[in-house]
Amino acid sequence: DAKTTQPPSMDCAEGRAANLPCNHSTISGNEYVYWYRQIHSQGPQYIIHGLKNNETNEMASLIITEDRKSSTLILPHATLRDTAVYYCIVTRSTGANSKLTFGKGITLSVRP
Amino acid sequence: EPEVTQTPSHQVTQMGQEVILRCVPISNHLYFYWYRQILGQKVEFLVSFYNNEISEKSEIFDDQFSVERPDGSNFTLKIRSTKLEDSAMYFCASRGGGGKGEQYFGPGTRLTVT
Numbered sequence: 001d002a003k004t005t006q007p008p009s010m011d012c013a014e015g016r017a018a019n020l021p022c023n024h025s026t027i028s029g030n031e032y033v034y035w036y037r038q039i040h041s042q043g044p045q046y047i048i049h050g051l052k053n054n055e056t057n058e059m060a061s062l063i064i065t066e067d068r069k070s071s072t073l074i075l076p077h078a079t080l081r082d083t084a085v086y087y088c089i090v091t092r093s094t095g096a097n098s099k100l101t102f103g104k105g106i107t108l109s110v111r112p
Numbered sequence: 113e114p115e116v117t118q119t120p121s122h123q124v125t126q127m128g129q130e131v132i133l134r135c136v137p138i139s140n141h142l143y144f145y146w147y148r149q150i151l152g153q154k155v156e157f158l159v160s161f162y163n164n165e166i167s168e169k170s171e172i173f174d175d176q177f178s179v180e181r182p183d184g185s186n187f188t189l190k191i192r193s194t195k196l197e198d199s200a201m202y203f204c205a206s207r208g209g210g211g212k213g214e215q216y217f218g219p220g221t222r223l224t225v226t
Binding site: 091097098 | 203
């Protein structure tokens with residue numbers, strides 16, 4: 001699986017958009033970009049994923065650059081409950097061996 | 113909304129004892145996983161399971177570990193003879209088929225080996 005690089009931390013004000021960047025310059029054509037988050041010591045929570053088109057769901061938006069070498073997760077109106085570690089993971093979507101390889105992620109702190 | 117459940121939430125055991133961690137994946141899912149997270153460290157993949165057999169395992173998953181899906185609902189992780197370094201949060205995850213790649217995680221079992 002391609003390696004990802006994320007800054008270690010960022011913060012944003014409650015109610016503002018949080019834009020979390022991720023670099024994955026070695027991504028291959030059949031690999032997807034996944035985002036998960038982990039609030040305190042809870043189990044990781046799936047947020048969103050995409051291949052090459054931008055994606056949006058009820059939680060977030062995912063913007064993938066045209067060359068697919070980087071992406072940005074956008075939380076449009078961050079709340080205090082969005083404080084968590086966010087992981088950007090690149091992996092093949094299908095197949096039995098689609099394990100997730102977690103890095104250190106980016107710690108997002110949402111301030112009041 | 114369906115969710116992955118795990119029991120117990122916390123297990124304390126003595127070194128050398130066997131433990132079984134239990135998971136109930138989402139009912140129509142086909143792929144099952146165990147991960148662990150030692151306190152303060154990254155989430156690490158242990159094993160994936162599909163069609164009643166292990167499809168991939170990490171170096172951590174040595175002969176002391178085994179997994180089983182004894183019936184249509186449970187998915188278990190057994191550690192035969194626990195060591196102090198097995199103390200960690202253990203997360204079960206499941207994934208549907210049909211190209212759906214997202215994995216859904218349970219709340220975890222905190223294993224403390226004394």
